[in-house]
Amino acid sequence: MANILYVDDEPSVGLILEDTLSRAGHRPLGARNVVEALQVLARESIDLIISDYRMPGLTGLEFLSLLQREGYDIPLIMLTGYASIEHAVTAIKAGAIDYITKPVRTQQLELAVEQALEYVRLRRENETLRREVMEFRNERQIIGESLQLRRIQQTVAMVAPTRATVLLEGESGTGKELFARAIHDQSDRRDKPFIKLNCAALPEGLIESALFGHERGAFTGAIKRVEGAFERAHGGTLLLDEISEMRLELQAKLLRVLQEQQFERVGGTHPIRVDVRVVATTNRNLAEYAAAGHFRQDLFYRLSVVPICIPPLRERPDDIPMLAYRFAMRTGSEVGKEITGIAPDALSMLQEYPWPGNVRELQHAVERAVILSHDAELPAHLFDHQRMATVGQHPLVRQAMQRGGTPDHGVAVAPATPANGIILHTLNVEEAEKALIQRALELTRGNRTRTADLLGISVRTLRNKLNGPQRAVVADD
Numbered sequence: 001m002a003n004i005l006y007v008d009d010e011p012s013v014g015l016i017l018e019d020t021l022s023r024a025g026h027r028p029l030g031a032r033n034v035v036e037a038l039q040v041l042a043r044e045s046i047d048l049i050i051s052d053y054r055m056p057g058l059t060g061l062e063f064l065s066l067l068q069r070e071g072y073d074i075p076l077i078m079l080t081g082y083a084s085i086e087h088a089v090t091a092i093k094a095g096a097i098d099y100i101t102k103p104v105r106t107q108q109l110e111l112a113v114e115q116a117l118e119y120v121r122l123r124r125e126n127e128t129l130r131r132e133v134m135e136f137r138n139e140r141q142i143i144g145e146s147l148q149l150r151r152i153q154q155t156v157a158m159v160a161p162t163r164a165t166v167l168l169e170g171e172s173g174t175g176k177e178l179f180a181r182a183i184h185d186q187s188d189r190r191d192k193p194f195i196k197l198n199c200a201a202l203p204e205g206l207i208e209s210a211l212f213g214h215e216r217g218a219f220t221g222a223i224k225r226v227e228g229a230f231e232r233a234h235g236g237t238l239l240l241d242e243i244s245e246m247r248l249e250l251q252a253k254l255l256r257v258l259q260e261q262q263f264e265r266v267g268g269t270h271p272i273r274v275d276v277r278v279v280a281t282t283n284r285n286l287a288e289y290a291a292a293g294h295f296r297q298d299l300f301y302r303l304s305v306v307p308i309c310i311p312p313l314r315e316r317p318d319d320i321p322m323l324a325y326r327f328a329m330r331t332g333s334e335v336g337k338e339i340t341g342i343a344p345d346a347l348s349m350l351q352e353y354p355w356p357g358n359v360r361e362l363q364h365a366v367e368r369a370v371i372l373s374h375d376a377e378l379p380a381h382l383f384d385h386q387r388m389a390t391v392g393q394h395p396l397v398r399q400a401m402q403r404g405g406t407p408d409h410g411v412a413v414a415p416a417t418p419a420n421g422i423i424l425h426t427l428n429v430e431e432a433e434k435a436l437i438q439r440a441l442e443l444t445r446g447n448r449t450r451t452a453d454l455l456g457i458s459v460r461t462l463r464n465k466l467n468g469p470q471r472a473v474v475a476d477d
Contacts, residue, residue, distance in 0.1 A: 006030055008055070051077070076097060081102050100112050168310060184237040212265055278303070381444070437465060
Protein backbone atom coordinates (compact mmCIF):
# COMPACT_ATOMS: atom_id res chain seq x y z
CA MET A 1 0.00 0.00 0.00
CA ALA A 2 1.28 3.43 -0.98
CA ASN A 3 0.34 6.85 0.36
CA ILE A 4 -0.81 8.82 -2.69
CA LEU A 5 -1.67 12.52 -2.55
CA TYR A 6 -4.06 13.80 -5.22
CA VAL A 7 -4.49 17.54 -5.78
CA ASP A 8 -7.56 18.67 -7.78
CA ASP A 9 -10.19 21.36 -7.21
CA GLU A 10 -12.94 19.43 -9.01
CA PRO A 11 -14.91 17.27 -6.50
CA SER A 12 -16.01 14.82 -9.21
CA VAL A 13 -12.41 14.16 -10.26
CA GLY A 14 -11.40 13.81 -6.62
CA LEU A 15 -14.07 11.14 -6.08
CA ILE A 16 -12.88 9.16 -9.08
CA LEU A 17 -9.26 9.36 -7.92
CA GLU A 18 -10.07 8.37 -4.36
CA ASP A 19 -12.29 5.46 -5.36
CA THR A 20 -9.81 4.09 -7.92
CA LEU A 21 -6.81 4.38 -5.61
CA SER A 22 -8.66 2.79 -2.69
CA ARG A 23 -9.79 -0.19 -4.77
CA ALA A 24 -6.19 -0.63 -5.95
CA GLY A 25 -5.13 -1.07 -2.32
CA HIS A 26 -3.57 2.35 -1.77
CA ARG A 27 -4.20 5.08 0.78
CA PRO A 28 -5.46 8.25 -0.99
CA LEU A 29 -5.11 11.69 0.61
CA GLY A 30 -6.86 14.60 -1.06
CA ALA A 31 -6.18 18.34 -1.41
CA ARG A 32 -7.99 21.01 -3.40
CA ASN A 33 -5.00 23.27 -4.02
CA VAL A 34 -1.26 23.59 -3.52
CA VAL A 35 -1.57 25.13 -0.05
CA GLU A 36 -3.57 22.17 1.25
CA ALA A 37 -1.19 19.80 -0.51
CA LEU A 38 1.80 21.31 1.30
CA GLN A 39 -0.02 20.88 4.61
CA VAL A 40 -0.52 17.19 3.85
CA LEU A 41 3.15 16.82 2.88
CA ALA A 42 4.17 18.39 6.18
CA ARG A 43 2.42 15.71 8.25
CA GLU A 44 2.41 12.62 6.01
CA SER A 45 4.98 10.46 4.24
CA ILE A 46 3.88 10.51 0.59
CA ASP A 47 5.01 8.01 -2.04
CA LEU A 48 3.33 9.55 -5.12
CA ILE A 49 1.52 12.77 -6.08
CA ILE A 50 -1.21 13.16 -8.70
CA SER A 51 -1.78 16.85 -9.46
CA ASP A 52 -4.10 18.73 -11.81
CA TYR A 53 -2.41 21.18 -14.13
CA ARG A 54 -5.02 23.97 -13.79
CA MET A 55 -5.98 24.90 -10.22
CA PRO A 56 -6.87 28.09 -8.34
CA GLY A 57 -3.70 29.84 -7.24
CA LEU A 58 -0.55 27.95 -8.19
CA THR A 59 -0.73 25.66 -11.21
CA GLY A 60 0.43 22.07 -11.25
CA LEU A 61 3.61 23.10 -13.07
CA GLU A 62 4.36 25.71 -10.39
CA PHE A 63 3.61 23.09 -7.72
CA LEU A 64 6.14 20.76 -9.36
CA SER A 65 8.78 23.50 -9.35
CA LEU A 66 8.00 24.29 -5.70
CA LEU A 67 8.42 20.66 -4.71
CA GLN A 68 11.85 20.55 -6.33
CA ARG A 69 12.95 23.79 -4.63
CA GLU A 70 11.79 22.57 -1.23
CA GLY A 71 13.64 19.29 -1.61
CA TYR A 72 10.66 16.92 -1.90
CA ASP A 73 11.90 13.94 -3.88
CA ILE A 74 8.43 12.59 -4.72
CA PRO A 75 7.37 11.55 -8.24
CA LEU A 76 4.40 13.43 -9.66
CA ILE A 77 1.79 12.46 -12.27
CA MET A 78 0.21 15.46 -14.01
CA LEU A 79 -3.53 15.59 -14.92
CA THR A 80 -4.26 17.55 -18.10
CA GLY A 81 -7.28 18.35 -20.29
CA TYR A 82 -7.71 17.08 -23.86
CA ALA A 83 -6.82 20.47 -25.23
CA SER A 84 -3.67 20.76 -23.10
CA ILE A 85 -1.32 18.09 -24.41
CA GLU A 86 1.35 20.76 -24.75
CA HIS A 87 1.04 21.24 -20.99
CA ALA A 88 1.76 17.54 -20.50
CA VAL A 89 4.91 17.78 -22.60
CA THR A 90 5.99 20.81 -20.59
CA ALA A 91 5.31 18.96 -17.34
CA ILE A 92 7.38 15.95 -18.41
CA LYS A 93 10.27 18.24 -19.32
CA ALA A 94 9.92 19.93 -15.92
CA GLY A 95 10.24 16.63 -14.08
CA ALA A 96 6.82 14.98 -13.93
CA ILE A 97 7.03 11.20 -14.14
CA ASP A 98 3.86 10.79 -16.28
CA TYR A 99 0.65 12.50 -17.30
CA ILE A 100 -3.02 11.51 -17.55
CA THR A 101 -5.61 13.22 -19.72
CA LYS A 102 -9.10 14.11 -18.53
CA PRO A 103 -11.68 12.75 -18.25
CA VAL A 104 -9.87 10.24 -16.01
CA ARG A 105 -10.26 6.62 -17.09
CA THR A 106 -9.89 4.00 -14.38
CA GLN A 107 -7.61 1.63 -16.29
CA GLN A 108 -5.37 4.45 -17.45
CA LEU A 109 -5.05 5.76 -13.90
CA GLU A 110 -4.30 2.33 -12.42
CA LEU A 111 -1.63 1.66 -15.04
CA ALA A 112 0.02 5.06 -14.58
CA VAL A 113 0.06 4.65 -10.78
CA GLU A 114 1.44 1.11 -11.00
CA GLN A 115 4.24 2.20 -13.33
CA ALA A 116 5.07 5.24 -11.20
CA LEU A 117 5.27 3.18 -8.01
CA GLU A 118 7.44 0.60 -9.75
CA TYR A 119 9.71 3.44 -10.82
CA VAL A 120 9.87 4.60 -7.18
CA ARG A 121 10.71 1.08 -6.01
CA LEU A 122 13.46 0.63 -8.58
CA ARG A 123 14.93 4.05 -7.85
CA ARG A 124 15.06 3.35 -4.12
CA GLU A 125 16.55 -0.07 -4.78
CA ASN A 126 19.21 1.49 -7.00
CA GLU A 127 20.00 4.09 -4.36
CA THR A 128 20.36 1.32 -1.77
CA LEU A 129 22.60 -0.70 -4.06
CA ARG A 130 24.67 2.36 -4.89
CA ARG A 131 25.09 3.11 -1.20
CA GLU A 132 26.06 -0.49 -0.49
CA VAL A 133 28.59 -0.44 -3.34
CA MET A 134 30.13 2.76 -1.99
CA GLU A 135 30.28 1.28 1.51
CA PHE A 136 31.82 -1.87 0.07
CA ARG A 137 34.44 0.15 -1.80
CA ASN A 138 35.21 2.13 1.34
CA GLU A 139 35.62 -1.16 3.21
CA ARG A 140 38.21 -2.16 0.61
CA GLN A 141 40.02 1.16 0.65
CA ILE A 142 43.64 0.95 1.79
CA ILE A 143 44.14 3.46 4.60
CA GLY A 144 47.51 4.99 5.41
CA GLU A 145 50.10 7.48 4.23
CA SER A 146 53.33 5.96 5.55
CA LEU A 147 56.29 5.69 3.19
CA GLN A 148 56.11 1.88 3.24
CA LEU A 149 52.44 1.90 2.27
CA ARG A 150 52.93 4.45 -0.52
CA ARG A 151 55.66 2.32 -2.04
CA ILE A 152 53.46 -0.77 -1.96
CA GLN A 153 50.59 1.13 -3.58
CA GLN A 154 52.94 2.29 -6.34
CA THR A 155 53.96 -1.32 -6.95
CA VAL A 156 50.32 -2.42 -7.00
CA ALA A 157 49.48 0.31 -9.54
CA MET A 158 52.31 -0.86 -11.82
CA VAL A 159 51.64 -4.58 -11.60
CA ALA A 160 47.82 -4.47 -11.68
CA PRO A 161 47.40 -3.93 -15.49
CA THR A 162 49.66 -6.92 -16.26
CA ARG A 163 49.05 -10.68 -16.15
CA ALA A 164 51.95 -11.30 -13.76
CA THR A 165 51.35 -13.50 -10.74
CA VAL A 166 51.83 -11.71 -7.42
CA LEU A 167 52.95 -13.14 -4.08
CA LEU A 168 51.82 -11.14 -1.05
CA GLU A 169 53.81 -11.95 2.08
CA GLY A 170 53.12 -10.62 5.55
CA GLU A 171 52.00 -11.46 9.05
CA SER A 172 48.40 -12.43 9.74
CA GLY A 173 46.13 -9.41 9.99
CA THR A 174 48.20 -7.05 7.83
CA GLY A 175 45.54 -6.86 5.12
CA LYS A 176 46.99 -9.05 2.38
CA GLU A 177 43.55 -9.79 0.94
CA LEU A 178 42.88 -6.06 0.75
CA PHE A 179 45.95 -5.59 -1.43
CA ALA A 180 44.94 -8.58 -3.56
CA ARG A 181 41.57 -6.93 -4.18
CA ALA A 182 43.34 -3.67 -5.01
CA ILE A 183 45.34 -5.48 -7.69
CA HIS A 184 42.11 -6.87 -9.14
CA ASP A 185 40.22 -3.57 -8.93
CA GLN A 186 42.99 -1.65 -10.70
CA SER A 187 43.31 -4.20 -13.52
CA ASP A 188 41.32 -4.59 -16.73
CA ARG A 189 39.73 -7.64 -15.05
CA ARG A 190 37.87 -5.51 -12.49
CA ASP A 191 34.47 -6.38 -14.00
CA LYS A 192 35.23 -10.11 -13.96
CA PRO A 193 35.08 -12.49 -10.99
CA PHE A 194 37.37 -12.19 -7.97
CA ILE A 195 37.46 -15.68 -6.43
CA LYS A 196 39.11 -16.42 -3.10
CA LEU A 197 40.23 -19.88 -1.98
CA ASN A 198 41.70 -20.37 1.49
CA CYS A 199 44.14 -23.26 1.16
CA ALA A 200 44.43 -23.62 4.93
CA ALA A 201 40.70 -23.79 5.65
CA LEU A 202 39.70 -26.60 3.29
CA PRO A 203 39.97 -30.27 4.28
CA GLU A 204 42.96 -31.86 2.59
CA GLY A 205 40.84 -34.20 0.47
CA LEU A 206 38.74 -31.36 -0.96
CA ILE A 207 41.40 -28.86 -2.01
CA GLU A 208 41.91 -30.42 -5.47
CA SER A 209 38.17 -30.45 -6.12
CA ALA A 210 37.86 -26.88 -4.85
CA LEU A 211 40.59 -25.75 -7.26
CA PHE A 212 39.70 -27.72 -10.38
CA GLY A 213 36.15 -28.95 -9.81
CA HIS A 214 34.96 -32.52 -10.29
CA GLU A 215 32.78 -34.63 -12.53
CA ARG A 216 29.74 -36.51 -11.37
CA GLY A 217 30.75 -39.81 -9.81
CA ALA A 218 34.41 -38.79 -9.43
CA PHE A 219 34.30 -39.83 -5.78
CA THR A 220 31.79 -40.83 -3.14
CA GLY A 221 29.30 -37.99 -2.71
CA ALA A 222 30.00 -36.40 -6.11
CA ILE A 223 26.37 -36.45 -7.26
CA LYS A 224 26.78 -33.73 -9.87
CA ARG A 225 29.44 -31.89 -11.84
CA VAL A 226 30.93 -28.93 -9.92
CA GLU A 227 33.07 -26.11 -11.26
CA GLY A 228 36.23 -25.33 -9.33
CA ALA A 229 37.80 -22.01 -8.42
CA PHE A 230 39.78 -21.76 -11.67
CA GLU A 231 36.66 -22.14 -13.80
CA ARG A 232 34.68 -19.66 -11.72
CA ALA A 233 37.53 -17.15 -11.92
CA HIS A 234 37.77 -17.36 -15.73
CA GLY A 235 38.59 -13.92 -17.09
CA GLY A 236 39.20 -12.60 -13.58
CA THR A 237 41.47 -13.07 -10.60
CA LEU A 238 41.98 -16.07 -8.30
CA LEU A 239 43.31 -15.40 -4.81
CA LEU A 240 45.05 -18.41 -3.28
CA ASP A 241 45.12 -17.49 0.39
CA GLU A 242 47.76 -19.13 2.62
CA ILE A 243 49.33 -20.91 -0.36
CA SER A 244 52.10 -22.33 1.85
CA GLU A 245 49.56 -24.73 3.41
CA MET A 246 48.94 -26.56 0.11
CA ARG A 247 50.31 -30.12 0.09
CA LEU A 248 53.30 -30.84 -2.14
CA GLU A 249 51.63 -33.25 -4.60
CA LEU A 250 48.92 -30.71 -5.38
CA GLN A 251 51.52 -27.99 -5.90
CA ALA A 252 52.72 -29.83 -9.03
CA LYS A 253 49.23 -29.67 -10.56
CA LEU A 254 48.93 -26.00 -9.68
CA LEU A 255 52.27 -25.29 -11.35
CA ARG A 256 51.03 -26.98 -14.54
CA VAL A 257 47.87 -24.87 -14.58
CA LEU A 258 49.85 -21.67 -14.10
CA GLN A 259 52.16 -22.58 -16.97
CA GLU A 260 49.60 -23.95 -19.43
CA GLN A 261 46.39 -22.21 -18.31
CA GLN A 262 44.49 -25.48 -18.60
CA PHE A 263 43.50 -28.35 -16.31
CA GLU A 264 41.15 -31.31 -15.96
CA ARG A 265 38.39 -31.68 -13.42
CA VAL A 266 38.75 -34.43 -10.85
CA GLY A 267 37.43 -37.52 -12.63
CA GLY A 268 37.46 -35.72 -15.97
CA THR A 269 39.29 -36.57 -19.20
CA HIS A 270 39.05 -33.37 -21.24
CA PRO A 271 41.31 -30.36 -20.67
CA ILE A 272 39.63 -27.05 -19.85
CA ARG A 273 41.32 -23.81 -20.86
CA VAL A 274 41.00 -20.75 -18.64
CA ASP A 275 42.28 -17.19 -18.50
CA VAL A 276 43.00 -16.54 -14.83
CA ARG A 277 45.33 -14.13 -13.07
CA VAL A 278 46.65 -15.64 -9.81
CA VAL A 279 47.51 -13.75 -6.64
CA ALA A 280 48.82 -15.78 -3.69
CA THR A 281 49.28 -14.84 -0.04
CA THR A 282 51.28 -16.36 2.80
CA ASN A 283 52.20 -15.45 6.35
CA ARG A 284 55.50 -17.30 6.02
CA ASN A 285 58.82 -16.41 4.42
CA LEU A 286 58.09 -18.59 1.41
CA ALA A 287 61.66 -18.49 0.06
CA GLU A 288 63.00 -19.96 3.30
CA TYR A 289 60.08 -22.37 3.50
CA ALA A 290 60.84 -23.61 -0.01
CA ALA A 291 64.57 -23.86 0.70
CA ALA A 292 63.74 -26.07 3.68
CA GLY A 293 61.88 -28.46 1.36
CA HIS A 294 58.36 -27.66 2.58
CA PHE A 295 57.29 -25.93 -0.66
CA ARG A 296 58.21 -26.54 -4.30
CA GLN A 297 60.89 -24.09 -5.35
CA ASP A 298 59.74 -24.07 -8.98
CA LEU A 299 56.21 -23.11 -7.85
CA PHE A 300 57.65 -20.45 -5.57
CA TYR A 301 59.51 -18.88 -8.50
CA ARG A 302 56.35 -19.05 -10.63
CA LEU A 303 54.21 -17.39 -7.96
CA SER A 304 56.71 -14.71 -6.95
CA VAL A 305 57.06 -12.99 -10.31
CA VAL A 306 56.19 -9.85 -8.35
CA PRO A 307 56.71 -10.39 -4.60
CA ILE A 308 55.21 -7.76 -2.29
CA CYS A 309 55.90 -7.79 1.44
CA ILE A 310 53.22 -6.12 3.57
CA PRO A 311 54.89 -4.63 6.68
CA PRO A 312 53.38 -5.27 10.12
CA LEU A 313 51.49 -2.42 11.75
CA ARG A 314 54.21 -1.86 14.36
CA GLU A 315 56.57 -0.82 11.56
CA ARG A 316 54.22 1.90 10.29
CA PRO A 317 52.83 3.63 13.39
CA ASP A 318 52.08 6.78 11.37
CA ASP A 319 49.16 4.89 9.77
CA ILE A 320 47.55 3.97 13.10
CA PRO A 321 45.64 7.27 13.73
CA MET A 322 43.98 7.17 10.28
CA LEU A 323 43.09 3.50 10.62
CA ALA A 324 41.75 3.93 14.15
CA TYR A 325 39.65 6.92 13.13
CA ARG A 326 38.17 5.05 10.15
CA PHE A 327 37.29 2.03 12.31
CA ALA A 328 35.77 4.31 14.95
CA MET A 329 33.60 6.18 12.45
CA ARG A 330 32.40 2.99 10.81
CA THR A 331 31.61 1.22 14.06
CA GLY A 332 29.89 4.33 15.42
CA SER A 333 27.67 4.41 12.36
CA GLU A 334 26.86 0.71 12.70
CA VAL A 335 25.89 0.91 16.38
CA GLY A 336 24.20 4.31 16.16
CA LYS A 337 26.74 6.32 18.16
CA GLU A 338 28.12 9.72 17.23
CA ILE A 339 31.91 9.45 17.41
CA THR A 340 33.91 12.62 16.81
CA GLY A 341 37.42 11.33 17.36
CA ILE A 342 39.96 9.64 19.61
CA ALA A 343 41.67 11.35 22.54
CA PRO A 344 45.32 12.34 21.88
CA ASP A 345 46.65 10.25 24.78
CA ALA A 346 44.70 7.26 23.44
CA LEU A 347 46.27 7.72 19.98
CA SER A 348 49.73 7.92 21.55
CA MET A 349 49.04 4.69 23.39
CA LEU A 350 47.83 2.98 20.21
CA GLN A 351 50.96 4.08 18.33
CA GLU A 352 53.24 2.69 21.05
CA TYR A 353 51.53 -0.70 21.30
CA PRO A 354 53.28 -3.40 19.17
CA TRP A 355 50.03 -4.85 17.69
CA PRO A 356 50.93 -8.52 17.33
CA GLY A 357 47.56 -9.03 15.62
CA ASN A 358 48.25 -6.09 13.26
CA VAL A 359 45.39 -4.17 11.61
CA ARG A 360 42.82 -6.80 12.54
CA GLU A 361 43.67 -6.43 16.24
CA LEU A 362 43.50 -2.63 16.00
CA GLN A 363 40.08 -2.85 14.37
CA HIS A 364 38.74 -5.06 17.15
CA ALA A 365 40.22 -2.82 19.85
CA VAL A 366 38.58 0.27 18.36
CA GLU A 367 35.25 -1.50 17.87
CA ARG A 368 35.26 -2.51 21.53
CA ALA A 369 36.08 1.04 22.62
CA VAL A 370 33.24 2.51 20.54
CA ILE A 371 30.73 0.04 21.96
CA LEU A 372 31.77 0.74 25.57
CA SER A 373 32.26 4.50 25.23
CA HIS A 374 29.89 7.01 26.79
CA ASP A 375 31.67 9.92 25.08
CA ALA A 376 31.86 11.12 21.51
CA GLU A 377 35.67 11.19 21.80
CA LEU A 378 37.12 7.81 22.69
CA PRO A 379 39.15 8.10 25.93
CA ALA A 380 42.40 6.28 26.59
CA HIS A 381 41.14 4.09 29.44
CA LEU A 382 38.88 2.14 27.04
CA PHE A 383 41.94 0.64 25.39
CA ASP A 384 42.81 -1.17 28.60
CA HIS A 385 44.32 -4.23 26.91
CA GLN A 386 46.71 -2.06 24.96
CA ARG A 387 47.30 0.07 28.06
CA MET A 388 48.22 -3.05 30.01
CA ALA A 389 50.86 -3.86 27.43
CA THR A 390 52.32 -0.37 27.17
CA VAL A 391 52.21 0.49 30.87
CA GLY A 392 53.82 -2.80 31.78
CA GLN A 393 51.32 -4.69 33.87
CA HIS A 394 51.99 -8.19 35.05
CA PRO A 395 52.59 -10.34 31.91
CA LEU A 396 54.81 -7.79 30.20
CA VAL A 397 56.50 -6.78 33.43
CA ARG A 398 57.69 -10.36 33.75
CA GLN A 399 58.95 -10.26 30.18
CA ALA A 400 60.77 -6.97 30.82
CA MET A 401 62.44 -8.38 33.92
CA GLN A 402 63.48 -11.49 32.00
CA ARG A 403 64.98 -9.34 29.25
CA GLY A 404 66.80 -6.70 31.28
CA GLY A 405 65.96 -6.85 34.99
CA THR A 406 68.69 -6.85 37.64
CA PRO A 407 68.32 -8.27 41.15
CA ASP A 408 68.72 -4.98 42.96
CA HIS A 409 65.98 -2.97 44.63
CA GLY A 410 66.08 0.15 42.48
CA VAL A 411 63.26 1.15 40.12
CA ALA A 412 63.80 3.56 37.26
CA VAL A 413 61.91 4.88 34.29
CA ALA A 414 64.35 4.68 31.41
CA PRO A 415 64.36 7.81 29.24
CA ALA A 416 64.60 5.64 26.12
CA THR A 417 61.39 3.74 26.88
CA PRO A 418 58.04 4.68 25.26
CA ALA A 419 56.07 7.45 26.93
CA ASN A 420 53.68 4.97 28.52
CA GLY A 421 56.29 2.33 29.44
CA ILE A 422 58.60 1.56 32.35
CA ILE A 423 61.60 -0.67 32.89
CA LEU A 424 61.92 -2.40 36.25
CA HIS A 425 65.43 -2.97 37.58
CA THR A 426 64.19 -5.10 40.44
CA LEU A 427 62.60 -8.38 41.36
CA ASN A 428 61.12 -6.92 44.56
CA VAL A 429 57.32 -7.10 44.29
CA GLU A 430 56.70 -4.08 46.55
CA GLU A 431 59.11 -1.88 44.58
CA ALA A 432 57.59 -3.01 41.27
CA GLU A 433 54.09 -2.30 42.63
CA LYS A 434 55.11 1.22 43.63
CA ALA A 435 56.47 1.88 40.16
CA LEU A 436 53.32 0.60 38.47
CA ILE A 437 51.03 2.69 40.69
CA GLN A 438 53.19 5.78 40.17
CA ARG A 439 53.14 5.34 36.37
CA ALA A 440 49.41 4.64 36.30
CA LEU A 441 48.72 7.80 38.31
CA GLU A 442 50.84 9.81 35.89
CA LEU A 443 48.90 8.43 32.93
CA THR A 444 45.53 9.23 34.51
CA ARG A 445 46.73 12.61 35.84
CA GLY A 446 46.00 11.56 39.40
CA ASN A 447 42.47 10.28 38.81
CA ARG A 448 42.19 7.45 41.33
CA THR A 449 39.10 5.86 39.78
CA ARG A 450 40.74 5.54 36.38
CA THR A 451 44.02 4.49 37.99
CA ALA A 452 42.31 1.64 39.84
CA ASP A 453 40.57 0.57 36.63
CA LEU A 454 43.90 0.66 34.80
CA LEU A 455 45.64 -1.43 37.46
CA GLY A 456 42.77 -3.91 37.68
CA ILE A 457 42.09 -3.27 41.36
CA SER A 458 39.31 -1.58 43.33
CA VAL A 459 39.47 2.08 44.33
CA ARG A 460 39.45 0.99 47.98
CA THR A 461 42.48 -1.26 47.44
CA LEU A 462 44.28 1.58 45.66
CA ARG A 463 43.46 3.96 48.51
CA ASN A 464 44.84 1.49 51.06
CA LYS A 465 48.05 1.12 49.09
CA LEU A 466 48.42 4.89 48.77
CA ASN A 467 47.72 5.52 52.47
CA GLY A 468 49.52 2.44 53.84
CA PRO A 469 52.94 2.17 55.39
CA GLN A 470 54.68 2.26 52.01
CA ARG A 471 53.54 5.82 51.24
CA ALA A 472 55.81 6.01 48.21
CA VAL A 473 53.14 7.45 45.95
CA VAL A 474 51.24 10.67 46.58
CA ALA A 475 48.57 11.98 44.26
CA ASP A 476 45.58 14.29 44.34
CA ASP A 477 42.17 13.36 42.92
